[in-house]
Amino acid sequence: MIFAGSNGPGSSQHSPGQQKIMLAHGGGGRLMHQLIDDLFITILVDPEYDAKHDAAICTAGGAKLAFTTDSFVVDPLFFPGGDIGSLAVWGTVNDLAMCGARPLYLSVGFIIEEGFAIEQLQRIVRSMRAAADRAGARIVTGDTKVVEFGKGHGVFINTAGIGRIDHGLEINPARIAPGDVIIVNGDIGRHGIAVMASREGLSFEPPITSDLAPLAAPVMALIEAGVNIHCLRDLTRGGLATALVELAQASGRELCINEREIPVSNGVRAACEILGFDPLYVANEGRFTAFLPPDDLDTALATLRAVDAEPHVIGAVSDAGSPLVTVKTLMGTERVVDMLSGEQLPRIC
């Protein structure tokens, strides 16, 4: 994804003096957003490009393209429902899909730690190819680097992706409008819990598998069905809550969600209760939220069900208020949802 910006409080109070990078700087929460604002948005990324998107929208020779990158450092490399290879391919495919782009080409960069078993690398590479084939994308270029034992961790994978936008729809936070319905395409929180459980040697009965999945097909189906999608966002690092807070800030709208309508499996709910996590902040890798005009809701739901998604309406955009997210809790009270400072679960992607 792009370095997503934050306009939240404190975002410009970050002095680079003697400060050190902490794990929380990679967690998708407020610290990461501060770092991104101060260093990457301010200095690095060309100001013409909208840093609030999952991918950059570029033109080249008359073609309208989406371009995105992600590095993957997930620990462990293999987890229930996927591995770093399928994650690296679908993570980037999904960032393209969130711009309404059809994934075309992927690049792959490996950083391998000395001593890593070639058999494991082979499994990962096979998984990447299968994932690319399933998403209709082609891996066309790549690179390999090796670092000394103890200066990496198994394998890190970067993917970058190019997608083509061949429709006139503008899909971005600026189009979020009062009255829009907010949907998610399935139950949340399974990826983060599955990776964490695998890393910590916890087991649940029944086992919790990651929701990792390619999202180009459901998005293309919505576009082909004529649904006037206003905005899409995948629910990765920081989970549903962080995605919604980012979108509230980027759009200047108040987003009202209903906790009762947010789909969470019994297993994830139980695991979160035991471990003290809030499923709203747990990462997903096959889940997205879509903002739609209410007239298009029935078409959208039918279209998503036809591609095996289990969509739920979780809330709506208010016509009043400031850029924030409010949730009506299971108890019937209302609370404001904020970003966490860091991430509940590091290295889940």
Add this chain to the structure above:
Amino acid sequence: MIFAGSNGPGSSQHSPGQQKIMLAHGGGGRLMHQLIDDLFITILVDPEYDAKHDAAICTAGGAKLAFTTDSFVVDPLFFPGGDIGSLAVWGTVNDLAMCGARPLYLSVGFIIEEGFAIEQLQRIVRSMRAAADRAGARIVTGDTKVVEFGKGHGVFINTAGIGRIDHGLEINPARIAPGDVIIVNGDIGRHGIAVMASREGLSFEPPITSDLAPLAAPVMALIEAGVNIHCLRDLTRGGLATALVELAQASGRELCINEREIPVSNGVRAACEILGFDPLYVANEGRFTAFLPPDDLDTALATLRAVDAEPHVIGAVSDAGSPLVTVKTLMGTERVVDMLSGEQLPRIC
């Protein structure tokens, strides 16, 4: 660069059984080529794409694009003549240029080790932006990950790049023809020696600085001058020797070079003699070789001199023989140049 393939001896004798990745697998030599052949070319990369190029040539919406990626793990992060930031930007810009593509858009992915100083990150980010500006490319999207202390090494940076090909020239090894002259754009070996000296705390008098530089301008100048470029290749990991062996294998031609004509500074020559390195195999980050029909040589030399390069004719393509590289040594004898098994100097890019 793309996973460059090797058809050399032994390339299919690589069994993935219990084998482990070694540093030499990242060195640009024969072991890296074996790994790439066995895993990446065979399994990962779409077979339609020519794995012998620095970048993949793709089309999107009618536009002819080049797409490439590289990860950078250089140690140390700052070295005489550059840093990991400028290296990461120009390394990818140069891979695009080697396809005759004008660099347009770059993505950046950071993998940062917990505890890394934010001040250093800021220096690197500023360097990247300046390098992109100088090369006429725009950084449009990015990603940040953080790994635990001791599971990374400072910062690793991946860049991917999109370039546009807006001329009819085919620039690839298949066009290397008997009689072509082989030129380089300046003296070789400075990058590898500068990084190694900086890492090991060696100092030379006068100091040796990296040749790191963006190569889009000289390549675009050659194209605009109407030079019928047959092939280009940057002289990175594995140096001039490895690049020429790759090109001999990819083209099926015998390349004859003259050691006396290969420009090596006195400092690099002295450092190599003391340290036991062969400058032919030392990495460069601002040097390329071009294959041209002899009729275009004068135009090419004048064009390169006009953009401050110091081109040298180092040899020619033979009209006989098998796919190999022969060098006429300073002593007047002739020897065959082969790939090294690994790399003389690890982590120089």
